[in-house]
Amino acid sequence: MQDSRLTPVLSIAGLLSLWIVAALLTDDAQILPPPWDLVPRFGQELASGELQHNLGATLIRVAWAFVLAMTLGTLTGLAMGRSERVNQWLDPWLVVFLNLPALVLIVLCYLWIGLTEAAAITAVTLNKVPNVATILREGGRALDPDLDAMAKVYRLSSWVRARHVIAPQLAPFIAAASRSGLSLIWKIVLVVEFLGRSSGVGFQIHLYFQLFDVAMVLVYALSFICVMLLIEWLILQPWERHARRWRRA
Secondary structure (H helix, E strand, C coil), X not given: CHHXXXXXXHHHHHHHHHHHHHHXXXXXXCCCCCHHHHHHHHHHHXXXXXXXXXXXXXXXXXXXXXXXXXXXXXXXXXXXXXXXXXXXXXXXXXXHHHHCCHHHHHHHHHHHHCCCHHHXXXXXXXXXXXXXXXXXXXXXXXXXXXXXXXXXXXXXXXXXXXXXXXXXXXXXXXXXXXXXXXXXXXXXXXXXXHHHCCCCHHHHHHHHHHCCCHHHHHHHHHHHHXXXXXXXXXXXXXXXXXXXXXXXX
């Protein structure tokens, strides 16, 4: 058990070691600064409040897009998984949106809605809904008909049936969609901010990209990666293990 907990730490230490070796071989801090060069920059951004402000702006956009995409994608996927007629109608739409480049949707939302928060969140949400719908469609198809028949025999109410029969079966699919969704959403949010927002991690990366300041690009990128890793390790992974526990019972 201890070894399994140490593995992620050792993996990150190995990645950090590769970074240090690459920085030393490059021997040019403007191209690839070593990790210790980022510490004073990080402290400066933290002291000024810029890092917290921009991280907060990005996280708010991620949260809104995540909730909307999971809600719409889950409802769509379940409808497609439970009804073949609905699936036949919506499957072509799903294929189109799955293969439509994220950049195209972002640009179109900005052109149609304007350079607003609504356009940014809409673009991210539309990019993620098809992925959630695809995963939850399989979840809808995987629902055990015997359990459904048992619920009808015992005349369970709709709420009890949804909570104790359907939800446990769908939980692994929702967990998988959440984990993959979060990783995709925050990447798209950065592109949205890069192209048309005046705050957020993506905006700061755009700013320092124009100044060719690699160190500051890495400060903001790594700060947000750390936040996402904490969410993954402290919330999503424990929830996924909890969602799968009934299969081991």
